[in-house]
Amino acid sequence: MKVVLCGGGNAIHVLSAYVSSKDEIDEVCVLSLFPGEAERLRNAIPEKGIQCINDLGDDVFGKPSIVSDDPAEVIPGADVVIFALPSFTHEMYLKALKPHLKRGVTLGSMPGEGGFDLCAIHNLGGDFVKASNLFALETLPWACRIKEYGTSVEVLGTKKEIDIVVSPKDGSTVNEVLGLLQRLIGKEPILKPACNFLAVTLMNINSVWHPTISYGFFRNHDITKPFDEPPPFYEGADEYTGEMLAKVSDEVLEVKRVLLEKYPGLDLSSLTHVRDWMLRSYGDDIGDKTNIYTMLHSNKGYRGLSHPMSEVDTPEGKKYVPNFRYRYYTEDIPMGLVVTKGIAELAGVPTPNMDEVIVWCQEMIKKEYVVDGKLSGKDVDSSRAPQHYGFTDLDTFMKQNRYI
Numbered sequence: 001m002k003v004v005l006c007g008g009g010n011a012i013h014v015l016s017a018y019v020s021s022k023d024e025i026d027e028v029c030v031l032s033l034f035p036g037e038a039e040r041l042r043n044a045i046p047e048k049g050i051q052c053i054n055d056l057g058d059d060v061f062g063k064p065s066i067v068s069d070d071p072a073e074v075i076p077g078a079d080v081v082i083f084a085l086p087s088f089t090h091e092m093y094l095k096a097l098k099p100h101l102k103r104g105v106t107l108g109s110m111p112g113e114g115g116f117d118l119c120a121i122h123n124l125g126g127d128f129v130k131a132s133n134l135f136a137l138e139t140l141p142w143a144c145r146i147k148e149y150g151t152s153v154e155v156l157g158t159k160k161e162i163d164i165v166v167s168p169k170d171g172s173t174v175n176e177v178l179g180l181l182q183r184l185i186g187k188e189p190i191l192k193p194a195c196n197f198l199a200v201t202l203m204n205i206n207s208v209w210h211p212t213i214s215y216g217f218f219r220n221h222d223i224t225k226p227f228d229e230p231p232p233f234y235e236g237a238d239e240y241t242g243e244m245l246a247k248v249s250d251e252v253l254e255v256k257r258v259l260l261e262k263y264p265g266l267d268l269s270s271l272t273h274v275r276d277w278m279l280r281s282y283g284d285d286i287g288d289k290t291n292i293y294t295m296l297h298s299n300k301g302y303r304g305l306s307h308p309m310s311e312v313d314t315p316e317g318k319k320y321v322p323n324f325r326y327r328y329y330t331e332d333i334p335m336g337l338v339v340t341k342g343i344a345e346l347a348g349v350p351t352p353n354m355d356e357v358i359v360w361c362q363e364m365i366k367k368e369y370v371v372d373g374k375l376s377g378k379d380v381d382s383s384r385a386p387q388h389y390g391f392t393d394l395d396t397f398m399k400q401n402r403y404i
């Protein structure tokens with residue numbers, strides 16, 4: 001079996017070590033389209049391979065056979081292709097891979113934020129995707145950091161359980177694909193099948209959490225004035241932010257209600273309110289379960305995390321300004337909340353609270369998605385909203401993407 005890993009950062013270091021060390025895999029290749037990265041990585045990997053030091057107590061070494069920047073060199077014959085990349089690069093990779101991919105390939109992304117399937121169908125073609133196993137993990141299985149480039153990487157934390165969505169080809173099953181991926185990443189995290197791509201796209205917790213909490217905090221601050229310290233992310237949220245999170249999530253659930261009314265056979269059971277998601281995910285780590293605001297402030301798992309900031313030198317010394325190039329904005333808006341907004345628009349559901357968050361964030365990242373409550377801004381085509389892929393009515397969107 002031949003596996004191609006796409007990317008070149010922290011996660012690709014971990015995957016290179018894990019997958020290359022498996023006996024059932026004949027060949028592991030790495031493909032990086034980031035200029036100069038493939039050569040740099042190829043030259044940095046020692047003979048014994050990349051060492052992955054992990055929190056489960058079993059260090060792993062593995063060496064990919066080829067590290068290339070040329071899809072024609074590594075993609076032909078690939079049985080499995082895994083993306084571990086920021087989502088804004090997915091389209092570029094899919095376009096580059098398309099001429100070389102074999103029918104029936106198993107292809108997916110970790111993480112595969114909102115609309116990964118839309119992006120794959122648009123770029124590879126519906127028939128090709130139907131004949132492939134497409135998968136997406138809700139997040140990366142590990143918190144990981146390169147220790148020494150090309151040589152060693154550390155898994156700081158292996159998640160316990162994460163959702164995976166699989167759309168199997170004819171003759172294959174979700175369990176088959178899931179079993180293969182589970183063997184590649186190891187015993188943990190346990191991959192738990194989610195209902196379908198639509199449910200996963202709408203249940204994108206990052207797309208609700210990160211933009212709304214950022215808006216809630218910075219709306220009261222002069223962002224041109226540097227901060228002495230990076231402000232706390234979850235513990236810095238005020239009551240207004242807690243209510244806003246609830247309202248944005250209410251709007252997502254209204255989309256669910258309308259979809260289920262129209263398509264009663266649709267399974268969106270894994271799509272829940274963010275309040276319930278938090279209780280399920282953190283349980284007893286939360287001290288005060290009164291409302292979202294109190295939960296954000298009393299969740300042990302959220303302690304000590306701060307807003308993404310950049311350091312700046314000022315006459316009074318080192319200070320911090322918000323980093324709007326961070327994935328909380330550059331991924332969780334165009335591949336997150338904007339995708340949900342697009343589906344809401346097709347379903348005819350008004351989303352004034354979601355719009356308020358998007359409008360503030362788009363201004364910070366100098367983009368334009370929502371104008372006067374409509375997804376008609378000039379940058380919709382750089383998002384993964386259904387409208388970017390030409391969908392203008394709900395039935396066509398639901399049928400062509402095989403949600404019904």
Ligand code: NAD
Nearest residue numbers: 007008009010011012034084085086089111140142143144
């Ligand atoms: P990383 O930042 O280490 O690597 C990103 C890779 O993406 C780069 O090595 C490069 O190959 C590619 N890339 C970045 N910008 C590019 C561009 N403009 N053009 C072409 N290629 C480009 O990321 P990572 O830590 O390996 O994580 C992979 C994904 O998982 C990211 O989306 C990240 O946000 C997410 N994630 C990471 C962690 C973690 O602990 N590392 C945790 C959760 C989620």
